[in-house]
Amino acid sequence: MGLRNRIVIFLLMVIILISQNAYSGWQPQIENISIAWGEGDVQLSFEEGDTENRWPFLDAVLNDGKLVFTDLINKRYIVLNNDGSLFKSINWYFYENGEKRKNLDITYRYSNTQGFMTDGSIWSNVGKTFFLTSADGQQLQSIKQRPVELGVISTKYISSSKKLIVIQYPDQTFTVDMQGRYVRDLLNYVNVMSGKRVRKYDSCGKVLGEMTVPDNEYNIIRPAGDGFERVVETIAEYGDPVIAPNGDIYAAKRTQEALIVLKWVWQADPNVDAGPNVPEEVQALPSTSGIYITWNPAPQDPGCVTGYEIERAASANGSFTNLTTVPLTEDRTYNYNDTTATAGATWYYRISAKSDIGNSDPVEVSATRP
Numbered sequence: 001m002g003l004r005n006r007i008v009i010f011l012l013m014v015i016i017l018i019s020q021n022a023y024s025g026w027q028p029q030i031e032n033i034s035i036a037w038g039e040g041d042v043q044l045s046f047e048e049g050d051t052e053n054r055w056p057f058l059d060a061v062l063n064d065g066k067l068v069f070t071d072l073i074n075k076r077y078i079v080l081n082n083d084g085s086l087f088k089s090i091n092w093y094f095y096e097n098g099e100k101r102k103n104l105d106i107t108y109r110y111s112n113t114q115g116f117m118t119d120g121s122i123w124s125n126v127g128k129t130f131f132l133t134s135a136d137g138q139q140l141q142s143i144k145q146r147p148v149e150l151g152v153i154s155t156k157y158i159s160s161s162k163k164l165i166v167i168q169y170p171d172q173t174f175t176v177d178m179q180g181r182y183v184r185d186l187l188n189y190v191n192v193m194s195g196k197r198v199r200k201y202d203s204c205g206k207v208l209g210e211m212t213v214p215d216n217e218y219n220i221i222r223p224a225g226d227g228f229e230r231v232v233e234t235i236a237e238y239g240d241p242v243i244a245p246n247g248d249i250y251a252a253k254r255t256q257e258a259l260i261v262l263k264w265v266w267q268a269d270p271n272v273d274a275g276p277n278v279p280e281e282v283q284a285l286p287s288t289s290g291i292y293i294t295w296n297p298a299p300q301d302p303g304c305v306t307g308y309e310i311e312r313a314a315s316a317n318g319s320f321t322n323l324t325t326v327p328l329t330e331d332r333t334y335n336y337n338d339t340t341a342t343a344g345a346t347w348y349y350r351i352s353a354k355s356d357i358g359n360s361d362p363v364e365v366s367a368t369r370p
Contacts, residue, residue: 109133
């Protein structure tokens with residue numbers, strides 16, 4: 001094989017790989033910053049225990065990229081700039097006249113991030129209390145019940161084995177198929193976290209991307225057996241995912257040498273339509289009374305789908321015109337009998353799922369009426 005042919009094949013392979021990876025999703029992890037262990041201003045601490053290790057929490061990522069940590073061992077909050085330099089350290093206690101006192105003016109508490117506001121403030125949850133904290137670390141509000149800004153959550157069963165979660169925000173309703181912790185980012189996507197798995201949904205309920213924080217890494221020093229317990233050495237522990245306001249994912253990775261903040265950058269595919277997916281298993285069947293069209297619902301029904309549009313043309317390359325719109329049904333069973341189709345002719349149809357933010361691509365079928 002000549003050099004020219006080899007180059008052509010190589011370029012084709014590159015094009016294929018690029019096209020295969022052109023989709024919405026989080027890009028491969030990168031190491032954002034590394035923080036050494038210790039008690040210094042820009043250090044964190046951890047303790048190894050018999051059953052579990054105690055190490056810092058990455059609580060939140062702010063609008064400007066600042067990282068907020070809970071340093072359990074040193075009993076403080078640390079706020080770092082996005083380059084790893086210290087912005088602020090807030091101790092939980094202080095000493096006055098030799099007596100230990102609790103710091104009542106603690107700022108930058110963002111434990112268990114729940115959602116973001118456009119002004120940079122963040123909702124967080126501690127126990128059964130929700131806190132709204134401003135971008136400069138000041139507590140603005142605390143309430144016992146889930147605020148409407150974070151969505152009113154309900155469950156909708158569509159079969160004995162399948163249920164959907166409906167999240168009703170003041171301006172938008174999301175219907176998702178995964179249960180967990182729901183964080184709406186400022187791109188108008190909902191991120192659902194179950195353990196270390198994250199799934200991102202658009203406003204129509206479509207899954208745009210999914211990823212899982214890596215599993216912990218261990219080195220088996222001595223396997224179990226002959227009366228001995230297994231001895232393992234922890235190489236790396238990974239914290240739960242943290243959603244940034246722009247939809248990126250962060251997670252802390254603990255090693256013996258340092259705490260490393262990992263980052264997965266969200267990249268949306270501009271070619272992905274905002275509307276629902278196509279209706280499924282569309283068929284057009286001839287009958288004595290017309291052309292009988294049947295289909296199964298789009299995955300976002302129930303969800304953002306408002307109905308199904310049927311268009312018709314007299315030829316494959318002809319001009320399609322609107323025939324009717326079929327409303328949603330409770331049992332999610334759909335059909336339409338086109339009694340106006342002339343006998344002895346082949347008719348062409350396009351069926352698409354409708355929504356307030358756009359229609360799905362059409363599914364084309366045809367049939368000849370006897």
